[in-house]
Amino acid sequence: MMRKYILLSSVLATRVVSALATRDSGIYTGGDLSGCGRPANLSSALPHLVTSSGMVRTYTVHLPPNYSPTQQYLSWSATTATPGIGLFLEVDSRLDESAPDKIVVYPNGVDQAWAGANYSRATAPEDLQFTADLLADLRARYCVDSARVYATGMSNGAGFLGALACNDTVGGEFAAFAPVAGAYYTDAHGPDDGCKPARDLTPILEFHGGADESVFYDGGQGEGGYEPPIADWLSWWAERNGCQTPPDQQDSFNDTVHHLTWTCRGAQGVLQHYKIDTMINTDKFVCPTAEHAWPSTEPNFSQLAAGDVLTHIQASEIMQDFFRNFTRPAVSGTKGKPTSPPVARSSSCNRARYLDPGLLAAANAVTIAALTARLM
Ligand SMILES: *[C@@H]1O[C@H](CO)[C@@H](O)[C@H](O)[C@H]1NC(C)=O
Ligand SMILES: *[C@@H]1O[C@H](CO)[C@@H](O)[C@H](O)[C@H]1NC(C)=O
Ligand SMILES: *[C@@H]1O[C@H](CO)[C@@H](O)[C@H](O)[C@H]1NC(C)=O
Ligand SMILES: *[C@@H]1O[C@H](CO)[C@@H](O)[C@H](O)[C@H]1NC(C)=O
Ligand SMILES: *[C@@H]1O[C@H](CO)[C@@H](O)[C@H](O)[C@H]1NC(C)=O
Numbered sequence: 437m438m439r440k441y442i443l444l445s446s447v448l449a450t451r452v453v454s455a456l457a458t459r460d461s462g463i464y465t466g467g468d469l470s471g472c473g474r475p476a477n478l479s480s481a482l483p484h485l486v487t488s489s490g491m492v493r494t495y496t497v498h499l500p501p502n503y504s505p506t507q508q509y510l511s512w513s514a515t516t517a518t519p520g521i522g523l524f525l526e527v528d529s530r531l532d533e534s535a536p537d538k539i540v541v542y543p544n545g546v547d548q549a550w551a552g553a554n555y556s557r558a559t560a561p562e563d564l565q566f567t568a569d570l571l572a573d574l575r576a577r578y579c580v581d582s583a584r585v586y587a588t589g590m591s592n593g594a595g596f597l598g599a600l601a602c603n604d605t606v607g608g609e610f611a612a613f614a615p616v617a618g619a620y621y622t623d624a625h626g627p628d629d630g631c632k633p634a635r636d637l638t639p640i641l642e643f644h645g646g647a648d649e650s651v652f653y654d655g656g657q658g659e660g661g662y663e664p665p666i667a668d669w670l671s672w673w674a675e676r677n678g679c680q681t682p683p684d685q686q687d688s689f690n691d692t693v694h695h696l697t698w699t700c701r702g703a704q705g706v707l708q709h710y711k712i713d714t715m716i717n718t719d720k721f722v723c724p725t726a727e728h729a730w731p732s733t734e735p736n737f738s739q740l741a742a743g744d745v746l747t748h749i750q751a752s753e754i755m756q757d758f759f760r761n762f763t764r765p766a767v768s769g770t771k772g773k774p775t776s777p778p779v780a781r782s783s784s785c786n787r788a789r790y791l792d793p794g795l796l797a798a799a800n801a802v803t804i805a806a807l808t809a810r811l812m
């Protein structure tokens with residue numbers, strides 16, 4: 437595993453050097469390394485506590501099984517769907533398996549929700565500050581490569597990534613974003629709607645079900661307020677990133693999966709999108725048309741909750757390839773100049789399913805099983 441990681445990082449390093457040959461700034465090297473050299477308790481599955489904006493916030497961490505405190509690791513931060521319990525997404529997305537050589541972090545939302553929705557208890561400034569405080573805490577505990585910190589999330593958690601990508605301080609800590617089925621409440625009114633990305637290229641990969649009945653593909657009044665149409669939200673990011681339009685489009689699986697790729701300021705694939713017309717390729721059960729799920733070729737919790745079974749694509753794998761292509765550039769000299777290529781109607785059925793105590797209990801049982809497996 438470690439050997440594989442080193443190989444990967446040297447491949448990345450090679451690519452980084454050649455991509456940067458024409459720029460006067462290298463990759464970001466200013467990260468806090470105080471957690472390096474500090475032994476970690478590999479058997480602890482307890483959440484970490486962080487006081488942020490006067491609240492005690494929590495997050496759990498999945499370390500690589502052979503974590504070495506002297507090795508700098510990539511880190512993924514995964515914000516959850518409603519209910520915003522980090523472990524729910526951990527089991528659901530199987531990120532720990534998809535990214536076994538990474539530190540994967542699962543922050544918990546306040547009252548199980550992330551900022552932006554009208555049902556969220558934390559405000560966007562509070563959740564942004566929590567993200568900053570969490571990163572500081574993480575770097576003090578573990579050995580984190582600050583040039584390679586990424587964010588993913590689902591639903592309400594993915595919507596919060598929309599706010600994060602629009603933030604020029606803590607948002608700038610992330611090299612790339614991969615929201616799944618996001619409800620972008622905080623970025624819903626056009627390209628200049630207070631969005632201040634940290635750099636002139638913000639790598640984003642969005643996955644969305646075309647028939648999502650919880651966070652509508654075509655936007656409108658959602659469960660937590662007005663949601664922008666996904667095509668509009670993508671067009672705003674295309675504008676912010678200086679992308680060529682229209683994007684390249686590839687249709688697959690009998691024209692049910694559509695992959696859009698934009699070239700932005702000369703860099704290919706900075707903005708990408710998968711529209712999945714139907715999240716179902718076998719049986720339907722439970723609640724037949726919710727389509728609000730983490731795309732996976734193997735059944736999982738959000739699919740079960742949405743009444744879906746299998747999708748044609750595996751989002752966790754695709755986002756890993758995407759993240760691998762991007763590294764956070766150096767702090768100076770990246771904003772406002774031409775860049776070289778980047779481094780590297782709500783369904784009550786669905787909502788009810790998410791909150792169904794039986795399903796939650798099942799999820800908790802799976803979570804406990806996963807944790808037990810990890811302790812062994
Ligand atoms: C590691 O974590 C486990 C489980 O939380 C705990 O029982 C154990 O005491 C911890 N070990 C150390 C050395 O802190
Ligand atoms: C970005 O987030 C920080 C919290 O870390 C906050 O203080 C700042 O106001 C935010 N900036 C924008 C443009 O939202
Ligand atoms: C949140 O917004 C939705 C959609 O606009 C609305 O139906 C709902 O009543 C709002 N809820 C609260 C608590 O404001
Ligand atoms: C496309 O549809 C045909 C006929 O329904 C089916 O046999 C085939 O397996 C489908 N291909 C894919 C990739 O889904
Ligand atoms: C990552 O970059 C490689 C090389 O440029 C490219 O072939 C691949 O499609 C990219 N992957 C993603 C998910 O963008």
Ligand SMILES: CC(=O)N[C@H]1CO[C@H](CO)[C@@H](O)[C@@H]1O
Nearest residue numbers: 527528734735736737740802
């Ligand atoms: C609820 C559910 O189906 N969870 C599954 C998610 O995927 C993992 C790995 O395949 C399964 O072990 C879980 O049971």
